[in-house]
Amino acid sequence: MNAEIIAVGSELLLGQIANTNAQYISEQLAEAGVNVYYHTSVxxxxxxLKQAIEVARGRADLLIFTGGLGPTKDDLTKETIAAALGTGLSMDEEALRSIKEYFNRTNRAMTPNNEKQALILKGSEVLKNEHGMAPGMFFKKGGRSYMLLPGPPSEMRPMFSKYGIPAILHTLKRKEIIYSRVLRFFGIGEAQLETELEELIDTQTNPTIAPLAGDGEVTIRMTAKHGSKEVAGELLDNLEEKILSIAGDYFYGYDHDSLVEVAMRSMKEKGFTLSCAESLTGGLFQSEITAQPGASEVLKGGVVCYQDEVKKNVLSVNENTLKLHSAVSEQCAIELAENVRRLFSSDIGISFTGVAGPEDHYGKKAGTVWIGLSINGQDTKAFLLNLAGGRNANRKRTAKYGWHYLLKELT
Amino acid sequence: MNAEIIAVGSELLLGQIANTNAQYISEQLAEAGVNVYYHTSVxxxxxxLKQAIEVARGRADLLIFTGGLGPTKDDLTKETIAAALGTGLSMDEEALRSIKEYFNRTNRAMTPNNEKQALILKGSEVLKNEHGMAPGMFFKKGGRSYMLLPGPPSEMRPMFSKYGIPAILHTLKRKEIIYSRVLRFFGIGEAQLETELEELIDTQTNPTIAPLAGDGEVTIRMTAKHGSKEVAGELLDNLEEKILSIAGDYFYGYDHDSLVEVAMRSMKEKGFTLSCAESLTGGLFQSEITAQPGASEVLKGGVVCYQDEVKKNVLSVNENTLKLHSAVSEQCAIELAENVRRLFSSDIGISFTGVAGPEDHYGKKAGTVWIGLSINGQDTKAFLLNLAGGRNANRKRTAKYGWHYLLKELT
Known part of the structure; x- marks a missing residue:
C-alpha cells in the first residue's frame, strides 16, 4: 500500500501556513510501515481539487485529505470528492448531535452553516472529532481507500492517531512491518557524525541508518523490516549498541524525547527542584519546562531579569560585578545562578545572561552568552557560548545548551 | 502565469521535516502577484520525480523545484530534470570556484563529490548561493519556466528573494498586479465573523474577501487586482472601512502584525514599562515579548511563580488569599499584578494564574484562568477565562488574551 496526502486550502498556496499536517501524517504512516510517495497541496x-484527485487515483492506493471540512462556503472537500467519485452525501445524526453539544458546551450560538459539517460521504466510517466539530471519514471505493481529516492540527492529530491509523492498519492485515527507532544527539554536527559513522552507514542494509540535522540537534533514524517484532527489536538493539560505542558521548535520548524532557526526568528521579534567572532567554527556558505536564514537581519558578536594575534589586547581583565585568560575564552568571537558587530555595539554580542580538551590547558581540549552574553541594560552574545565529535562534540555542549542561552535570 | 512548487526529498515523505520552503516561496510569489495552484512533494x-515533472508541466507555467542539489548520491533533481526535458548538464566554472572558496573559508577539506554541485542545466541562468555551495538555476524551455533552488531554508530563502523573484518578475513584464492586505481579529470565531460579513463577502468581486481561522485568531485577506497601485490601494481602503464598520471591535492589526507586537508598540508610544507574574503560563508571556527586538525598552522583567510558596515569599501574596480563595482566584490575580508592578517599579503589572490542565486543580476545572492587570493610576482589573483546549493550547491562548486585554486597556 502506498499513500498520497492531499492538503486542501488556499491558505497553504498563499504561504499563510506551512503544511505541518502532511508531516504529522507521514511520520505516523512511516511508523505504521505505509509508504508515502507524494504530498499535494491544492x-x-x-x-x-478534482484534477488532484484524478492524478492521485492514478498513483496511490490510499488518499488522505486534510482540510476543507469546515462550515464556510469555501470548504468543499467532501462535495468535490463526492462529485469526482460519483458518491452522495448524507446527514450523520450523531455528528450533528455532537456539533450541537459543542456549541452548548462553549456557550456559543450555532449558525445554520455549521450543520453542513455533519454531512458525510455515503457509506463511510465516521472518525470522531473529539476536539472540534467536523467529523472525519474513511471509505473504500474501486480498490482504493480514502480518508478525510479536518484541517486544524489540534483536531486532525488526535483524530488521525486515535481513529485513522487503526482503520488503516485494519485494512492492511500486513505481515512484514517496518520498525523505526530514532537516536538523538546534541553537541555534534551532522557531517561530523556522518563521518564517524561512515563505515556503518555504507555497510548496513537492514536496519538502514539515516542521519538528519535540525535545530542544533542531529538524529539518526534506524529502520528495520521484519515479520517478527522481536527480531526487528534485536536488530535495532544491536545497531544502536554499535552506534553508541562510536558516538555515545553526544547521545541523549530516543524518538520524540527532547532535551528538556530528559533533563526533567533526571531531576525528578533525583528529587531535585529547579529555579531560573533568565536575562537574554527572557522566560523561554522556563516556558519550555512548564510546557511539560508535571513540571510543578521540579520547577519552583524564577525571575526574568531583563534589566540590570532587576539583576541588582531582585536578584542581589553585586553592583561592582555589573560595573567591572558587565551583566554579560562569568561573574554575573555565577551570582545569578547562586542567588536565584537561594531566593527560591531550590536544589538547582540556572542562569542565562548574554547578548541575543541583532546589535552588540556591553562591548560584547551578539551571540556571546554565559550560562551559570549552581547545584546544591557542588561548586558553581559557568559555561561560555559563542553563537552565530539571529536573535531568536540564539535565544533558542541558549535554552538548549542550558538543558544540555544541566543534564551533563546530573549524569 | 501560474506556478507549482515541487519539493524533492524523502525526509519530507517520512515526516522528518515540514515543507516550510513551499510556504516561504508561496508567500513571496503571492506578494509578487503570481498564482500558485499546486505544491507537490516527492x-x-x-x-x-519524473512523473511529478510530467504532471506539473501539464498544469503550470512556472515549475519551482527545491532540494536535491547537494553532493550526495541521493541528490538527483538536476539529473532527473535534464533527462525529462532532454537537456544536458555542464560544469559551471564560477560555481566550482565558489565551492572551492567555500571550503577554504570554512577550513574544511573538499571531497570530490562536492564538484557535482557545480553542474548546471545547459543554458540556465545561475542563481548565486551566498549561504552554501549548490547554485540555483533558472531557464525556459517549451513555453515554460523552470527554477531550481537548494533545499536548506538558510540557503534557499536569501537566494529566492534576492535572485529568484527578480528573475521571475523580469520574465513576467506584467501590467496588472495583485495587491493583498490582511486584517487581523481576536476574540471572535471564524463562523461568526463570516456570518456578520456575509453580504459583503457574497457581493465583493474586486477586492475579494477570504477569512481564515488559526490559533484563536481570525484573519481576513482582501485581494485587489489592478494596473495601478494607487487605485488598488483605494479599493482596499474602501473595503477595509466597510469591514471595520461591522467588526471593528475585534480588529487589532494588519498583515504580519501580532498581538504582542501591537501591544508593545502601544506601550512604547506611551512610554510605559511592563512587568509580569506568570503562574500557569510559566514564562511564555515574557518569552513572547523578549522574542521581539527592542523588548528591553518596555519589559523590566518578571517572576515565574509556579508554586504557591513563591507567590507568597517572592511576590508577597497574602497567606489568607491563598487559604480562602486559592491561587486560582480573582483576588490572587489582583495581588500578583499589583505586587509584581511594585517589585519591578514598572507602569504596568500583569499576572496569570490558572489551571493549565490536563488535570483539574484547586477545585477549579482545567482551563479556568484569571488574568490580573494593574496600570499606574487606574483600578486593578481581573479577567476570567474558561478555556477548553489541552494544556499547551490553554497556556498559549492565555498569553494571547493577556496581550488582548492589555491592548484594550491601553487604547
Missing amino acids: GDNPVR | GDNPVR
Missing part, C-alpha cells in the same frame, strides 16, 4: 477550488 | 526517487 487550493479551495473544485476544478483543481 | 522523494529522492528518479522515476517518481
